[in-house]
Amino acid sequence: MQRLAVGKQSFFPQVKRELPELIDKAFILNRFHRVKKKSDDRDNCPTTFNPVGIVFNSNRDRDREIYLMNTDGTNQVNLTNNPTFDIDPWFSPDGSKIAFTSHPDDNRGEIYVMNADGSNQTRLTNHPAFDFQPSFSPNGSRIAFYSERDGNFEIYVMNADGTSQTRLTSNTASEFSPSFSPDGNKIRFVSDRDGDNDIYEIDLMLNKTAVRTIL
Ligand SMILES: [Ca+2]
Numbered sequence: 275m276q277r278l279a280v281g282k283q284s285f286f287p288q289v290k291r292e293l294p295e296l297i298d299k300a301f302i303l304n305r306f307h308r309v310k311k312k313s314d315d316r317d318n319c320p321t322t323f324n325p326v327g328i329v330f331n332s333n334r335d336r337d338r339e340i341y342l343m344n345t346d347g348t349n350q351v352n353l354t355n356n357p358t359f360d361i362d363p364w365f366s367p368d369g370s371k372i373a374f375t376s377h378p379d380d381n382r383g384e385i386y387v388m389n390a391d392g393s394n395q396t397r398l399t400n401h402p403a404f405d406f407q408p409s410f411s412p413n414g415s416r417i418a419f420y421s422e423r424d425g426n427f428e429i430y431v432m433n434a435d436g437t438s439q440t441r442l443t444s445n446t447a448s449e450f451s452p453s454f455s456p457d458g459n460k461i462r463f464v465s466d467r468d469g470d471n472d473i474y475e476i477d478l479m480l481n482k483t484a485v486r487t488i489l
Pocket residue numbers: 337338339340354355356357358359360
């Protein structure tokens with residue numbers, strides 16, 4: 275395992291996944307968009323910023339739903355509007371689709387994808403274990419996520435249609451929060467394999483070797 279030097283990195287796993295306490299109470303929304311909101315609502319995870327808009331989840335309608343709003347904070351629309359827990363929205367690079375995590379029937383987390391207007395919600399995973407936090411590759415052809423299906427949290431990747439679900443890590447520690455590099459050749463994620471959370475990366479071009487990075 276090679277340790278990388280500290281330095282400017284071109285990509286990181288999503289800030290929302292590293293600093294959840296900071297994004298609670300719509301931190302990012304208020305910081306960048308000054309959206310007025312009721313203080314008892316919990317708007318979280320404004321993830322991928324896309325010309326189409328910003329997606330986030332909120333419990334303002336009682337259970338968690340995926341919302342889309344314009345980049346100026348206007349026109350906030352509930353895209354999921356169902357009684358289950360919907361979180362982790364992530365735009366496809368072209369803005370046409372949104373991947374997210376929902377909790378149907380078994381309440382164990384499944385990866386879904388829908389059109390950016392909320393139509394055609396399609397389940398991509400179907401396993402009683404937890405599946406979380408989808409993120410598209412830069413060309414939109416693949417989705418990384420993490421799952422507990424093999425006994426503990428590991429990083430997986432699949433085609434954007436849900437086929438070829440492949441485990442990338444094999445470690446008794448928890449691996450989570452994957453995201454692709456801009457060139458699509460690496461996936462960075464968080465692992466507590468050293469006893470605390472650090473950022474690691476998998477080079478998809480070099481035998482999927484995990485490399486530790488330091489922020
Ligand atoms: Ca819901």
